[in-house]
Structures are given as structure tokens and as C-alpha cells.
Amino acid sequence: MATTPHHAHWSSRWTFMLAAVGSAVGLGNIWKFPYQAGLNGGGAFVLFYLVFVFLIGLPVLMAELSIGRRAQRSPVYAMEQVAREEGRSKYWVLLGWSGVIGGFLILTYYSVVGGWVLAYIAKATLGFSGFDADTSRAAFNALAGDPVEPVVWHVAFMAITVAIVAQGVKAGLEKAVKLLMPTLFVLLIGMVLYAAVAGDLAAALKFLFQPDFSTLFFVTTIDPVTGTEIQTFTITRVLNALGLAFFSLSLGMGTIMTYGSYLTKDVNIARSAATITFADSAVALMAGLAIFPIVYAVGLNPDENVGLVFITLPIAFGQMTGGAIVGPAFFFLLAFAAITSAISLIEPMVSFVEERTGGRRPNIAVLIGFLVTAIGLLSAWGQTNNLLGDVSVFGVNFMTAKGYLTDNIMMPAGGLFIAIFSGWFISRKNAMDELALNDGAFRKYYFLVKYVCPVAITAVFVSVLFF
């Protein structure tokens, strides 16, 4: 296989951090975390998510960065090279491939949700005054159920992403990331404060942080014949928490490996990984704290599903002083965060095709973007009341099915193999050299990737087959 070494490096540790945080922080934290927490019963799910983030996500993040930096190549070539240097099977390269495909698949629904965010920038400039639970839900359903409007925004979202990727990621993005990411953090803090005062904070805190394990391990259904409640044991919600941890940290599919390949040797991987992990989970929790107090105050339900953010926040913007400015600003910054993540989803495939074929980057980006946009139509039209709303794949719509495949299967499986590879197939000495940690810290990392990650991920996978 032809290999083209990467030469470019981040201009500073700070740029790398911003790019990595830009990839990690996106719709996963602000859209997916709250609605998944809502659907999966709250506190116990949130607790599992956080445990997975720190016990599994953090070590896998370090492992991915190490492999990428060591090889200085995009994931497919990086896996091929490191496996060869360690005298291991050439089939480890499949891990690079699954990442390239995973990023592509995620983007086919990520971009539709990104499109909804763009639509809400426009709606927010018109204002949400007088919005209540019913009107806001109706407004979201009207958008998601429309055959044309979401498609227009989905195309716009992909066009922006492709335009940036076509020019090379670093050029356009560096300045924007430096300014807009911190602004998003500040705005989120403001919204948390607003929600704490104007919403029902106590109910939100109870929902998010008081674990009730019966909501995690049991689903309640009503027996259609007798009308009695039936409790069924399930592991699916634990898998959802694991999948969300991988999704929100951009793990298990080569994105972080790609970013690691642009790293210089003097960067401390462990410290960077810890910062990314903290920032990422902090944004998810802040989003939860900005949303749930409003949910309870206005009589919405936590389980509004994919519309939760789009239904809840406009009600707050409609009520607050200055909402006509804060609303558009929020959706603009969210769109920006989504675009920096979308770039990191498409980048492994674009850089791979570029390295492989030697073709021109803009052409490759446009071609891949076109394919994503076309397949993405299934996600846009698969929404309730939309053209393909009645089509079900394994009992759910296209978007949910793709989300399950990527978040709950491909990413944790990618993480599982990265952990196994890093813990068992890279020599201890090489792993230690790359991370440059002191003995005690390295031993903890090694214990986590070697035993904890593989055992925990396998345990969740296996139990889900039975329950």
C-alpha cells in the first residue's frame, strides 16, 4: 500500500486543543446528550455516561492520539504502519477502514440535524415570542416533517462543511475556532444561569443527578390485554450510555487518530486528553442544565426525543429579555460547533482518498460531500410525517437506525479494538515512550486499556445480546 507521510503539524498545542475540542464538542453534547438523557431515564444514565467517559473514553482517547502521532499518517495508513512496526497482522488496518466509513455514515444524519440548527438561526431572528410547549413542539414537527425545508438546510450545512474541507482544514478554521468556541462556553454558562432562575432547577437536578437504577435497567410497557404495567430487564440503555460517550468524544473511528497525526512530540498526550474529556463532558452537562429546568417549568416531557433542544430552548428565548439576540446567537454558535465536528467526520475519508489517489482535495471533498448529502436525504425524509416517515428499519426510522449502527456498534467496537491493540499488541516500552508518563500514571493507563476497556465494552456488548 502506498504511503504518504504527513508533514503538517499544528502550529501550537493550543491550536491542537481547539481543533480537538472543536471536534468533540458539537451536536453530541448539546443535542444528543440531553435528548438521550431524557429518553433513557435521567440520573442513572448520566452517571453511567460519565463513568464511561472517564474510565473508557479517556484511555481510548490517549491510545488513539498515541497511534496517530507515532505514525504521522491518516488512520488507515497509521494502523498499517504501527501494526507492521510491532510485527502484527496486517488486518489491523481494518480498524482504520471502519473509521473512514463510520465518519461518513454519521455525517449522513449529523448534517440533517446540523441543517435543523441552521433553520433555527433563521427562525430565531424572527423571534419566538409567545412560544409555549404546544406551539414550540408544533413548530419543530412542522420543520422535521416538511419534505423540502430540511433538505435545503441539510444541503447548506454540507456545502459549508465541504467548502472549508476543500481548502484544507487548518487555514480557515484556526481563527474562527479561537474566537467562537470560547464564546459558546460563555453563552452556555449564561443560559444555565438563566434556566436556574427562570426554570425549575430542583426538578432538573433531581432528574439529571439522582440516579434511579430501575429507570436504566428496566423499561415499562403496558400489557395491551390486561392494562397492567410490565417491567422488562434491559441493557440497551447502558449501551446507549457507552455509545454516547464514544460519540461525544469523537472516539473509535479515526477522527482523533487523524488529529493526533498532526501532533508534535513535545505535546503531553495525557494532559491534553484529560482537558478534552473535561471540556466535552462539561459542555454536555451544561446543555442539560440549560434545558431541563425549562422542560420542567413549561410542562414538557424529558422524552421529547430528537426535538428536545429545538422545542425547549425557543420557549426560553421567547420569554427572556434580549431573547431576540441570545436566540440567534445560540443557534449560530451551535451551528459552528456542529460544523467543526462535521469537518472532523469527513476529514478521515477525504485525507485518505487524497493520500491514496493523489487527486485534488477540492474535487474529492465535493464528491464525498455529494454522496453524504444524497444518502442524508433518507435521514431528512425518514422523520415522522415526512415522505419516508413510515419506512422502518428494525422497527425505527433511518436516522435512529444509522445512529444505532454507528454509536452503539461501530464506535464502541472501534474503541474495543483500539484498546486491545494498544494494550496487547503494542509493546509496553513503545506505549510508554509515546506517552512519556511517569511510572505510576502509565501503569494506570495501561491497566485501563489492557483490562478495563476490553472487558467492560465486551461485557456490555454480550449482555445486550441476551437482554
Ligand code: PHE
Ligand atoms: N463528537 C462530535 C459531537 O459531539 C461528533 C463526532 C463523532 C465527531 C465522531 C467526530 C467523530 O458532536
